[in-house]
Amino acid sequence: MDLEKLFRPRSIAVVGISKKNPLSPGRIVLLKNEFEMEVKVYGIYPNGGEIEGIQLYERLDQLPEIPDLLVIAVGPDDTLEYIKECGDLGIPASVIIGGGFAEIGGKGKKRQERLEKIAFESDIAVLGPNCLGVYAPPIVDTIFLPTERITRPPKGSVALISQSGGVLVDQFFVKFNERNIGVSTAVSIGNRAVVDEVMLLEYFSRVDPETTNIAFYLEGFKEGRARDFLQLAKESEDTVIVFFGGKTREGKVATQSHTASLAGNYKIIYDALRQHYIIQPHSERELLTCLKVFDILAKKRNPFGDNVITFGDVAIVSVSGGHAVLASDMLKKYGLNAVRFSHQEKRDLKSLMNPVAAEIASFNNPIDLTGSVLDTDIENIIRYLSDVERIECIILLLLPYPPNISFQIGRRVANIITSKNKPVVCFVPYVSKYSLIIESLELANIPVFHSIKETVQAVSALKQRTRVDNLKLKNMFWE
Amino acid sequence: MDLEKLFRPRSIAVVGISKKNPLSPGRIVLLKNEFEMEVKVYGIYPNGGEIEGIQLYERLDQLPEIPDLLVIAVGPDDTLEYIKECGDLGIPASVIIGGGFAEIGGKGKKRQERLEKIAFESDIAVLGPNCLGVYAPPIVDTIFLPTERITRPPKGSVALISQSGGVLVDQFFVKFNERNIGVSTAVSIGNRAVVDEVMLLEYFSRVDPETTNIAFYLEGFKEGRARDFLQLAKESEDTVIVFFGGKTREGKVATQSHTASLAGNYKIIYDALRQHYIIQPHSERELLTCLKVFDILAKKRNPFGDNVITFGDVAIVSVSGGHAVLASDMLKKYGLNAVRFSHQEKRDLKSLMNPVAAEIASFNNPIDLTGSVLDTDIENIIRYLSDVERIECIILLLLPYPPNISFQIGRRVANIITSKNKPVVCFVPYVSKYSLIIESLELANIPVFHSIKETVQAVSALKQRTRVDNLKLKNMFWE
Numbered sequence: 001m002d003l004e005k006l007f008r009p010r011s012i013a014v015v016g017i018s019k020k021n022p023l024s025p026g027r028i029v030l031l032k033n034e035f036e037m038e039v040k041v042y043g044i045y046p047n048g049g050e051i052e053g054i055q056l057y058e059r060l061d062q063l064p065e066i067p068d069l070l071v072i073a074v075g076p077d078d079t080l081e082y083i084k085e086c087g088d089l090g091i092p093a094s095v096i097i098g099g100g101f102a103e104i105g106g107k108g109k110k111r112q113e114r115l116e117k118i119a120f121e122s123d124i125a126v127l128g129p130n131c132l133g134v135y136a137p138p139i140v141d142t143i144f145l146p147t148e149r150i151t152r153p154p155k156g157s158v159a160l161i162s163q164s165g166g167v168l169v170d171q172f173f174v175k176f177n178e179r180n181i182g183v184s185t186a187v188s189i190g191n192r193a194v195v196d197e198v199m200l201l202e203y204f205s206r207v208d209p210e211t212t213n214i215a216f217y218l219e220g221f222k223e224g225r226a227r228d229f230l231q232l233a234k235e236s237e238d239t240v241i242v243f244f245g246g247k248t249r250e251g252k253v254a255t256q257s258h259t260a261s262l263a264g265n266y267k268i269i270y271d272a273l274r275q276h277y278i279i280q281p282h283s284e285r286e287l288l289t290c291l292k293v294f295d296i297l298a299k300k301r302n303p304f305g306d307n308v309i310t311f312g313d314v315a316i317v318s319v320s321g322g323h324a325v326l327a328s329d330m331l332k333k334y335g336l337n338a339v340r341f342s343h344q345e346k347r348d349l350k351s352l353m354n355p356v357a358a359e360i361a362s363f364n365n366p367i368d369l370t371g372s373v374l375d376t377d378i379e380n381i382i383r384y385l386s387d388v389e390r391i392e393c394i395i396l397l398l399l400p401y402p403p404n405i406s407f408q409i410g411r412r413v414a415n416i417i418t419s420k421n422k423p424v425v426c427f428v429p430y431v432s433k434y435s436l437i438i439e440s441l442e443l444a445n446i447p448v449f450h451s452i453k454e455t456v457q458a459v460s461a462l463k464q465r466t467r468v469d470n471l472k473l474k475n476m477f478w479e
Numbered sequence: 480m481d482l483e484k485l486f487r488p489r490s491i492a493v494v495g496i497s498k499k500n501p502l503s504p505g506r507i508v509l510l511k512n513e514f515e516m517e518v519k520v521y522g523i524y525p526n527g528g529e530i531e532g533i534q535l536y537e538r539l540d541q542l543p544e545i546p547d548l549l550v551i552a553v554g555p556d557d558t559l560e561y562i563k564e565c566g567d568l569g570i571p572a573s574v575i576i577g578g579g580f581a582e583i584g585g586k587g588k589k590r591q592e593r594l595e596k597i598a599f600e601s602d603i604a605v606l607g608p609n610c611l612g613v614y615a616p617p618i619v620d621t622i623f624l625p626t627e628r629i630t631r632p633p634k635g636s637v638a639l640i641s642q643s644g645g646v647l648v649d650q651f652f653v654k655f656n657e658r659n660i661g662v663s664t665a666v667s668i669g670n671r672a673v674v675d676e677v678m679l680l681e682y683f684s685r686v687d688p689e690t691t692n693i694a695f696y697l698e699g700f701k702e703g704r705a706r707d708f709l710q711l712a713k714e715s716e717d718t719v720i721v722f723f724g725g726k727t728r729e730g731k732v733a734t735q736s737h738t739a740s741l742a743g744n745y746k747i748i749y750d751a752l753r754q755h756y757i758i759q760p761h762s763e764r765e766l767l768t769c770l771k772v773f774d775i776l777a778k779k780r781n782p783f784g785d786n787v788i789t790f791g792d793v794a795i796v797s798v799s800g801g802h803a804v805l806a807s808d809m810l811k812k813y814g815l816n817a818v819r820f821s822h823q824e825k826r827d828l829k830s831l832m833n834p835v836a837a838e839i840a841s842f843n844n845p846i847d848l849t850g851s852v853l854d855t856d857i858e859n860i861i862r863y864l865s866d867v868e869r870i871e872c873i874i875l876l877l878l879p880y881p882p883n884i885s886f887q888i889g890r891r892v893a894n895i896i897t898s899k900n901k902p903v904v905c906f907v908p909y910v911s912k913y914s915l916i917i918e919s920l921e922l923a924n925i926p927v928f929h930s931i932k933e934t935v936q937a938v939s940a941l942k943q944r945t946r947v948d949n950l951k952l953k954n955m956f957w958e
């Protein structure tokens with residue numbers, strides 16, 4: 001089944017357009033693609049005519065070409081007719097927006113079985129039903145929510161696949177955008193009658209050149225597909241991340257009315273995923289934190305070089321003692337350790353500071369530079385620690401409140417980090433006046449977070465990824 | 480010891496002003512109070528003169544009045560001289576910004592002992608040393624960080640007391656401001672040589688009329704003061720919340736260089752606090768969530784009336800099935816339960832929806848209204864659930880992406896909630912275009928959160944507070 005036509009179509013057709021209701025899903029998809037996306041789009045309407053200057057065709061077989069993809073936004077019985085027509089005309093892919101299939105049980109289930117039969121027999125890559133479809137910038141966007149209501153994430157390395165359209169456009173699009181995490185393709189899979197998580201994993205890890213990180217929000221595996229998913233993930237060179245909804249009994253009850261998924265025993269799933277090198281964040285925030293660092297590492301100018309984090313040995317550098325305490329409190333939970341400095345190292349560190357701060361700063365790990373810190377102190381300390389081999393990563397808690405820290409500090413720190421290649425993860429408060437500092441660091445591809453927890457989680461994500469990479473490598477040689 | 484002069488002074492004097500360095504702490508405090516705050520401020524400078532039109536006095540005894548508060552921003556030995564002078568002149572309160580006391584050990588410890596002796600003998604309310612002091616809007620602000628670097632929280636019901644100045648101005652001020660949580664007085668206690676957590680708890684719970692919630696960030700209790708703190712908290716009519724830094728072994732190491740606190744065994748502290756009706760959030764986010772709901776409940780127009788949450792029985796109403804699953808997943812962890820709807824209730828709920836949505840929505844708990852929802856559906860469902868007595872709180876996951884939800888929905892939902900008095904906690908995505916919806920709800924004092932987790936935490940906080948209130952009540956009658 002050719003998924004490329006689903007995600008990189010040259011042309012699409014849309015059925016289910018209303019001339020009266022400007023908010024009908026079909027009409028929104030027609031106009032979105034015509035005016036915002038690169039794909040060639042055709043509208044189908046029983047009596048023809050036009051909408052906003054776009055010519056409408058009465059039937060699919062009247063189109064000047066066979067489109068790569070048909071977007072269907074009509075009732076369930078008509079949907080089946082259109083899928084048959086795709087088979088007859090040789091349209092290779094379809095997105096079915098509407099519901100009325102397996103998710104309503106009874107006759108809906110029967111409908112879905114018929115849909116599957118036709119699609120597999122005619123080799124049509126059907127996405128859905130009951131989904132938002134595809135967002136693959138700059139080519140195509142079948143998300144039927146009005147453009148003015150949506151937040152779109154930037155372009156990047158992450159293929160994002162969600163069993164919930166709501167979670168996709170809200171939790172992920174909004175927060176990807178806030179954190180500047182880039183998406184290659186976003187997919188809402190709905191009932192996944194035909195195209196499912198296994199086919200998507202295969203496509204994004206083996207075919208799609210833009211994707212290096214593949215993230216799933218699932219409420220359970222499709223029946224009989226877990227094994228294939230795990231095997232593919234194990235073989236994939238991309239980083240595979242799965243975040244499960246419906247992990248608890250209460251959540252499971254909810255998934256049953258939502259996607260009719262049998263979430264199963266999460267502990268068994270958890271262990272299986274871990275054995276197959278799949279990263280499993282414990283919370284949505286952790287998912288976002290992972291994706292942010294992995295998306296940055298996928299960039300050509302990766303400031304961390306080939307450094308890996310094997311043991312999780314970190315140094316914490318803070319401008320505020322309290323922040324240092326809070327970060328230290330989280331280390332163990334995230335599998336990290338504070339390295340111990342020798343007496344000589346402490347003396348060295350002290351000698352690198354301005355005399356006022358040197359007297360009151362503390363040079364244990366965490367290092368508390370205090371509010372008397374100067375830009376040069378931060379530079380000197382980061383430069384020194386970068387050369388200490390047993391430190392695998394530096395956590396820099398950079399609070400720009402002290403009067404003598406300049407607004408150049410972001411650029412100044414970035415220069416050292418990029419010259420040293422030592423992994424450094426930064427915390428900078430998310431305050432608009434500090435955006436200059438944040439941007440300087442991010443322009444140099446240095447990950448910046450705005451909560452202490454996410455900063456620590458990010459280092460943990462780097463360690464987890466190293467472990468996954470090492471395991472895969474080992475796997476190649478030994479199995 | 481009269482803390483009112485510390486927090487509500489009529490006049491202050493500042494020593495340690497530099498004429499050359501505009502960023503010297505004393506000068507920043509002088510100018511901040513002169514131009515931004517209501518208090519009358521005097522500057523002390525050895526040769527007199529003036530700065531930016533403010534007349535400077537050569538000595539404290541030349542001031543036209545005895546100030547209520549002396550802010551000291553000089554070295555440690557001179558600081559001791561000034562504290563003696565406070566005693567001689569009858570200045571009742573002082574904020575000591577500088578360090579060089581117990582936190583550096585050795586001779587610093589001796590200095591601090593002398594400081595304590597003078598302060599207690601002369602009955603001077605000394606805050607610090609090694610602190611940022613007091614922010615008590617609109618009266619006084621001794622935080623020596625430049626105004627342009629600081630974010631200030633709005634005025635409200637929370638007294639905020641922190642052992643870390645960095646945590647106070649960054650973690651708390653920034654996030655209070657983001658979440659619109661109001662502060663009555665913020666206090667950075669530093670080494671708490673004289674004024675400590677017990678005296679502050681007593682002042683804010685017994686004396687200060689503006690405060691109804693008292694929140695502490697502590698890295699440990701002051702030696703010998705835990706017992707008094709617990710007893711006072713138990714008797715307090717205000718809600719007392721303590722968030723501990725240094726809970727883990729790694730964090731404890733960090734506190735020792737930061738505040739020299741002996742954090743002790745956190746488990747013992749945790750149990751003791753719980754027995755004394757002190758709310759202990761597990762994370763900073765949970766602390767902020769608690770404070771946000773408690774600050775709202777302190778307002779005159781409390782939309783929840785006298786309703787209490789005893790069992791944690793909730794109904795979840797969502798526009799997105801995935802959000803409903805994620806919220807359900809968190810219920811148990813936060814001590815909450817989804818009530819079960821009867822067949823009749825499900826029929827009733829279905830009959831309240833528009834026919835298109837009614838067919839695809841699901842009326843278990845969580846209720847998934849789907850993307851076909853209209854404003855009237857949401858109104859009808861909330862109104863109906865508000866009248867079901869066994870539902871103690873409604874969690875409304877309000878995603879405004881579906882095309883038929885209007886931007887009036889915030890006001891429309893607020894009208895129902897305020898007429899019914901049933902606790903409702905809302906989730907609305909933090910996206911600037913939805914600020915109209917968020918503001919309508921917040922204007923009606925309905926708590927709105929921007930993550931599913933915080934929304935669930937908020938209900939848990941309401942339950943915890945009810946439990947605390949009930950325990951106190953019981954205590955009054957039975958002990």
